[in-house]
Amino acid sequence: MYFFEDPQFGNRMITLMAAFVLVLQIAMVGQRWLVTNIRVFAAQSFLLAGIANTIAYFNHAPHLYIAAFLTFSLKAVVLPVVLERLVKRVDIGQEIAPIVNVPLSLLISGGLTTVGYVVAASFHHPEDTASPASLGRNTLAVAVSLFLIGFFMMISRRKAIMQVLALLSLENGLFLAAISLTYGMPLIVELGIFFDLLVAVMVLGILVYRIQETFDSMDVTKLSRLRG
């Protein structure tokens, strides 16, 4: 199995998975059903964990395995489950009318991907493309695009829970950037980030629940009493 030793193969794998991650992100933009969106997010996180594992393997960065495991368990399993239960509980199926309609959203996502590539292009240093350290660096464009599209989703969606999901997918972009650029952050930082993420989702979950209870709706456009 010589190709398991070949960094070129790893690079291809990573690029491929990153491309899928981006596709899934755009799929989220086009998707109106909440539950489907959550599952797409889970799939995306799963792929991310895969990328992390691959990088850990090819670059001999053992602490990335931990990050990959945390990503998998937290983002691909725990959070989707929590969110799906929340959706069931508040009994809301789909986003009826996003603020920006779907075709336009897709178009904008395309534009944002371009921006991501432009930004990432400035990082390319021709002299070190061949070195192993550059492995996975071309995924940076994907990371930036993920980040921007996630951000855009927060703006275009009305449902509170979709905003939470968008925020999480945005963080996926960050995670991708971290593992692809620097093979992850120092472990303790990584742990802290995951802990924060967990708490954040709990806090936001409670808030979503309270919003539903108080406003009888998950539509955050109704949260506009505080002005001026």
Place this chain on the structure above:
Amino acid sequence: MLLFALLAIPLAAGALSFAARNRRAMEAINLAAFAVLFLLAADLAWQVLHTRSVQLWNGFLAADSLSALVVLLTAFVALVCSIYAVGYFREDERNHVFEANVRGAATISSLRKYYSLTPLFVFAMLLVALANNLGVMWVAIEATTLASVFLISFYGRATSIEAAWKYAMIGGVGLSMALFGTILTYYSAHNVLETETLAGLNWSVLVVNAQQFDKTTMKLAFILILLGYGTKAGIAPMHTWKPDAYSEAPVPVAAMLAAAVLNCALYGLIRFYVLTTRCLGPEFASQLLIIFGLLSVGVAVPFVLVQKSFRRLLAYSSIDHGGIMILGLAFGGALGALGMLLHLTFHSITKPLLFFCAGNVEQHLKTDLFRRAKGGLIHSMPVSGPIFLMATLAVTGIPPFSMFQSEFTILRAGFGGPLLWPPILLIVLLVAIFIGFLVHIARLVLGADPGLPPSDSCPWKKYSLIGLASVVVILGFWLPGPLFELIRNAARVVGGER
């Protein structure tokens, strides 16, 4: 050990408060913890003044002059807020605010929420200042957000949930950007340091090598950090959560948000600013900071001129002051940094006073809307009324109050720089903000007696107000030498010296 104690005490206090069964116990735990904390912070400042730096756990926690200053101010704000909070929540209880909640929660559980979350909140802020590692610092800043979300939605009104949601969402996005910036910084240092250990993000290590960092990456990193921590600090155009959160949170929480969280966010920004200027020279950062600083001050102007709620008015003042500090940083040089830190210090001391006054008035009038207040508060509130007016003047930079000194220093630095229009524009905007404040608060405080029952009887509220007001007045004439020395050393840190 000192650093450990600084972090452990609030954690312990939070846990104890959570376990406590009655109000008095919780009040006592908080007061005691914050009093001790303040003493420890003062001790830290004293040590740092002599040794320049205190470290723990192989440099995982480290305090230089800048950290010590932020710790000291955080501890101070926490202490005065906890004193005020006693009177504030007792008054709330008397007014049956908790029973009238949408949720109908009992008084004690509401209070428990405040008294146990606040120490956690303070813990997170102290960690921000003491963490040497920029990643850990990010985690801590995120933690301040998480600890304070439920403090903002404390009253459980529809509007407070709205405010909390906006706070959490905008804060979340902002901090993601900050994390992105942190990652990029790590990356740009990565190649230089060739290390994957924790030390790769330690500021004390980074600052030494900053000149060799990758320039493009550092640019992008700074942009993201500026937007990220700028969101947390409420710099325009990321400021939008501020008026909502400040007007909905209980007054002690709002005061802490305005006076202490702002410091922490700016602290984070400063750390990266130092790296950026070392790597890229001062122009790049100062260009951006000038734009954002002026935008913040400018955004505050229309809202200060036309405003319906005095709580929101204070929030805009906070945005304005964030902008001023950013400009101090932008104008650069030793003078700019010094002016900025002086402003930071004076702001942290003056702002709580203003919030406390607003809190007293709000509890007295049962509203924070100007239109429902009939003016003439000075008759029913002979203490809070005049002090409110005084604090307004203090916070708008009228001498003899101390904020004039720091603003003047910042402006001096500005006029020393290559561009003259930013400081001139700043002066114009500051005048406009003063006008808005004076018109609003004078209308509220002065005037014929509307015949309200006398207030200002609660000693906790009254004496925390008078005490803090005395501090504000004294600061106008006398800044203690060691404190000034600390600020000056901290300014050296900002200027890039160790």
Place this chain on the structure above:
Amino acid sequence: MSVVLQALAQLAFFLIISPLVTGVIRTMKARFQTRRGPSIWQPYLDLHKLLQKDMIIPDTASWLFSATPYVVFLTAAIVSLMIPMVATEAPLSLFGGVLAVVYLLALGRFFLALGGLDTGTSFGGLGSSREMTISAIAEPAMMVAIFTVAIAANSTNLSEVAKSAVGQSWRFLAPSQMLAFGALFIVLIAETGRIPVDNPATHLELTMIHEAMILEYSGPYLALIEWGASMKQLVLMTLLVNTFVPFGLSPGWNISGIATGLGFYLLKLLIICCLIVLVETTNAKMRLFRVPELLAVAFILGALALISTFLF
């Protein structure tokens, strides 16, 4: 001759001549209107009579009412000593020049207006209001004309003005001087309350100005005021004739010089009286609110005078 004697002489001249000038104008005016008119000595008789009479003081008036006649009389008397009359060197020229003259006359007017208000009648207030208004808007025209003269002489001291004209005796034909003369003449008419600004002979409430203010004065107080008024008139006329046409002014205070000076002076006064009478008989009294227009003309003349100093 010592300054004291000079002063006494000039004061005496002024005290004596001023009623005469009023009388001459009155008679001449009557003649112009083909009336016989009173004797030119009538003002003396009036003063004699008034000084002997009882005084009626209004019960609303205060001490100010009584102080006013003295102030009016004294300011006119002091001013009369600052103006070169028969000799270029006025006795008290050191005590004040043309500015002091204008302001001392203003002081008199100030008190007169207060005296008018002190009685509490509508007439008094009416007179005060109109008098102060007209004199106020006459002021810039007067000043600008005076400045023209003062600038030419490089001094505000009237004796210096007169002296500077010595040796350039046709100076008064310069355009600036003529224009300034015209301006000052109009001001003279306004200040002395003559037609077309005021009618000294009327007691019709709608039109009177000066007379309305002094309506409540009687006896010796009235005499002082009337005498003061005619001295003020003479002062202004002297100012006009001796600053613009300083012919025949004696360079020193000796008997022969004074005699010729006095002769020339009386002659010049007669001419100016003729001018005044001419104006009074050929014009009708203006409406009060037309007066500013007249004074604006005076101001323009004065300003033109200034500018022509610049041009020529």
Place this chain on the structure above:
Amino acid sequence: MNALAGTFFFGGLLAYAVGAIASLATGRSGRLARVFGCGFALTGALLETISSCVALLAASDAHWEIPAGVPFLIYSFRLDALSAYFNLILSLLAAAISIYSFGYLHPSDDKKTTGFLGFFYNLSLLSLTAVFTASNAFFFLIAWEVMALSAYCLITFEHRLETTRRAGVLFFVMSHAGTGCLLIGFLLLNSLSGSLDFSSFAAASPKLTGAWQSAVFLLFLAGFGVKAGVIPLHIWLPEAHPAAPSNISALMSGIVIKTGIYGLARVLFEFLGVPPLWAGTFVLAAGVVSALLGVLYALMEHDLKRLLAYHSIENIGIILIGFGAALMFITLGHPSLAAIALIAGLFHTLNHAVFKCLLFLGAGSVLHATHTRNMEKLGGLIRRMPQTALFFLIGAIAISGLPPLNGFVSEWFTYQALLAGFGTTDKLTRVLFPVAGSLLALTAALAATCFVKAFGITFLALPRSQEADNAQECGLPMLTGMGLLAGICVALGLGATWFLPVFDGITQQLIGVRMSGELVAAGGWVLTSGSARGGTVSTAGIAAMFVVLSAVPALLWLLWGRKGHRHVEPTWDCGLPGLTAENEYTAFAFSKPLRMIFAALYQPRREIQAEYEVSPYYPTAIRFDSEIESPFEERLYGPFQKKILEIATWMRGIQAGSIHAYLAYIFVTLIVLLLFGVRP
């Protein structure tokens, strides 16, 4: 001598400070607060008077630096001639006002407020002294703002009234905007000289040229002009000065607006170098406009204190005419003429301070006795309050510029300076001098008209209301305060020649010449315009002539008048039954001719409503309303304020409550900055 001046100087400061704290501390007992507040202020004022006199006489240039406990701040005092002169004005007025206040403040009125009033009164005296003596821009600005702050608190003292609150806010807002200009100006100078010290500004003045010079000039003119009340920056003044308690109005109009004059003197003559000709012309024109419009608006006022406030604008204009002429002379290279013009301005500053203070105190006494400031409700007070009336009359004569009092002397110098200006250049600008002079004459004549009205309607004839009828003379402290000032008016008028050497130090310092020798002739009895041939006047001589010539009426009396008797009879009432106050001319009617003549300026609107039952020719009641336009408020500030508020309201749409919009702001910023960051 420096040590002596310093001892008294700091003693005075200490007395003010102690007075402030003591009256605040004893606020619970009004009686005690009054004693402390006025007593310490008086002590301080006397000490400061001595200190200033010593400094002026000894021509000392004392300089003290005390490090403050605050970063960058040094309490840096300098008692040079200019400072000492203004400090002298301040302390003279402060002494008189303190004595007056003792009677004016009634301990029974409101216990707590007396303490506060004493506190802010002493604080304002302290800060005023600091403003006049600070020699460091930072310290100056702090003193300046503390002065504004304490003035605000004093103006807003009777804050129960809506108008008072508005006036206070207007004052503070305008003042702060002015401070903004000063701040920019000082910081520009600072970046030029590298130091905040005044002496460094003076030393750097040759470097100040071109656009910088123009900018600095305009900024300081605007900044100090607001405080001085130069038109069109004056709108706060007629609102704020009358709103304050009368003793404070006296302080405000007497001295607080003079801080603007002090600042202008300091900056224009010391820091500006040689100014361009247009700068002097500009100041001159501003002075003429202020003087003329000030008095024209004063004429339309029937509120005694507002009338006085407008006269402050007028007199500031007269002072600025002197300053403007002085600046022009400096540019044209005539230092001695510049010195005369400067002396005219500075002397008028003192004179105005004294008589305006006197008049406000007089108005205060009237207000105290009748509880109204509306002249239409007053009248007849000369019999009920004879001393007050006399003092007010002295003030009125002085402010009208009539001889032989002090107002005349300074206006006389102004005229002389303007006349001399004609010969200094052959440019067309020289016509400006005599034109300015003639407009000054108009101003002075209108001022006299206005004070005939003010005094005549308020004090003479019959009382127009019950309150005026019941008025009683005020107490001894108030009379003493006024009497002191009236005495100073007379003394400065008659003794002007002996006072002139005071200006030597100032002109030496600012222009470099000493003029008092040339300005005095005939052994100190006569003032000259620089040379005995130019123009002379002697106020003392005129006063003496009044006494001497009194012999003439006395003689007439002896010769004729002994036969006559005095009868006091009712005034002729046109045949109506009894003369009442309703027959009297009103203040409104008095100013009617001028309102008609200057209708183009005032744009008077009037409204007459007649109620009748049978025929319109037999009305049962007539209502008459008339108002004049206030062009600066209605045409300049009003629309500006409206526009700003409109824009602000529109901009509030930023915060419309939509979280999506908020996120979008950040998003757009992020994208823009990212693209900005990666641009090659």
